[in-house]
Amino acid sequence: MTTSHPLEQAVILVVDDVPENLTVLSTLLAPRYRVRVATSGARALDLATTGTPPDLVLLDVMMPGLDGYEVCARLKADARTRDVPVIFLTAKSDVEDEARGLDAGAVDYITKPISPPIVLARVRTHLALKASADFLRDKSAYLETEVARRARELTAIQDVTIHVLASLAETRDSDTGHHIRRTQHYVRALALRLRSRPRFAAYLTDRAIDMLFRSAPLHDIGKVGIPDRILLKPGRLTPDEFAIMKTHTTLGYQAIDRAETLLGIEVGFLSTAKEIALSHQEKWDGSGYPQGLAGEAIPISARLMALADVYDALSSRRVYRGAWTPEQVLAEIVSGSGTAFDPEVVEAFLEIRSEFAAIAETYADPDHHGLPA
Structure with missing residues (x-):
């Protein structure tokens, strides 16, 4: 029992307005391939774009109506047929004619009268090249899809892990409620507002803002170690x-750093999480802790978290005090401009106070009803 070669299942579309030429080419190709014929450019386009496209087109140049150059150009402009190789068959043998055909998108140019061995060799070569290109294209598309799927899974796992760890810290303090969610959204709102400002534009890219949002919940993970x-x-x-x-x-910081060390690679969101965990209690004037950093030495991620953390802490009830009024919270943050907080971060907060209030309302604790704008 013989098995046919995959290329022998290929469909060849032969286009020529002279019936005798179609007969010659069909007789030559039919023993090896499946042959379809068209006697005009319009019919060729109809056959090529209806149903499954052909694997290769043998196209006459000189035809009434749509000539071969126009047919080729239209095939290459159509997403359904742009990858189908086109070989021109023509009696025109000038270099300029060949160049025009190749510029139109053809892969080869065979002059008439045809040589059967040359036609068969060229057809087989370009079918093999197309098969390889199709394989690589399909493989690439599969890999892109698979990478995207794996990336989504990894992101989901990371996000769940972050929230589990952050929630573990907050279960030890029943007053914090939805503090994780609120501060996470406060930080992103500030970042989006500041990204157009010269001092922040280079840092606050889309990726950096995503890292900030995902890392913010770990800012207080160290509280697990507090008695x-x-x-x-x-x-x-x-x-x-x-x-x-x-x-x-x-x-x-040390807990996150150890986790990153165990992974053996630098992970974007963990690097940002380390910055936030270590430095979110630093103050603009250098009076904060643990390193006494001041001004621009404080990472931007930590500057945003510092304001978000204070806003949420003051506007929420604690076991040792009630929630401050919106006016008190506003006054405290404004008075901290240039001392506790980066003045430009405070400016951004003042511009989006209503967004902060909406976030507080959306993620309100059971006995907390948010802050009015």
Whole structure:
């Protein structure tokens, strides 16, 4: 039993307005390929774009109505047939004619009267090239789809992991409620507002803002290491207790850094998470902790989180105090411009106060009804 070669299943569309030429070419090709014929350019386009496109087109140049150049141009302009190789068959043998045919998108140019061995060789060569190109194109499309699917899965796993870890920290403090969600959206709102400003434009790319949004929930992960007697104390902390509380920044940084080290590669959102965890308690005037950074030395990610964190902390109820009024929160943030906060970050906050209020309302705690704009 013999098995036919895959190329022998190929469909060849032969286009010529002279019936005798069609007969010659059909007789030559039919033993090896499936042959379809057209006696005009219009009919060729109809056959090529209806149903499954041919695998190759043998196209006469000189035809009434649509000539071969125009037919080829239309085939190449159509997404359904642009990858189908076209070989011109013509009695015109000038270099200019060949150049025009190749410029129109043809892959080859055979002059009449034809040589059967040359026609067969050229057809087989271009069918083989097309088969290879189709394979690579299909493989590439499959790989792109698979990479996109895996990327979506990885992103989902990362996001779930972040929220599980962040929620673990917050379960130790029943007052924080939906603090994770609110601060996450506050930070993104600030970033989107600041991205057009010269001081922030280079950093706040789409990717960086995505990293900020995904990393923000880990800003207080270090609180897992703070004793309950301090973390849950209803009153003011003593100096010694506050010194221990301040270590949550370094504890968080170290935990994330160890995770990244175990992975063996630098991960974008973890790098951003380390910045936020370590430096979100730094102040613009250098009076914050743990490193006493000041001004531009404070990472932008941490500057945004600093304001978002304070806004949410002041506007939410705590075991040792009630929520501040919107006016009190506003006054506190404005008074912190240039001392606690980057003045330009405060400006951005003032421009989008209504967005902050909407976020607070959307992610309100059960006994929290958001802040009016």
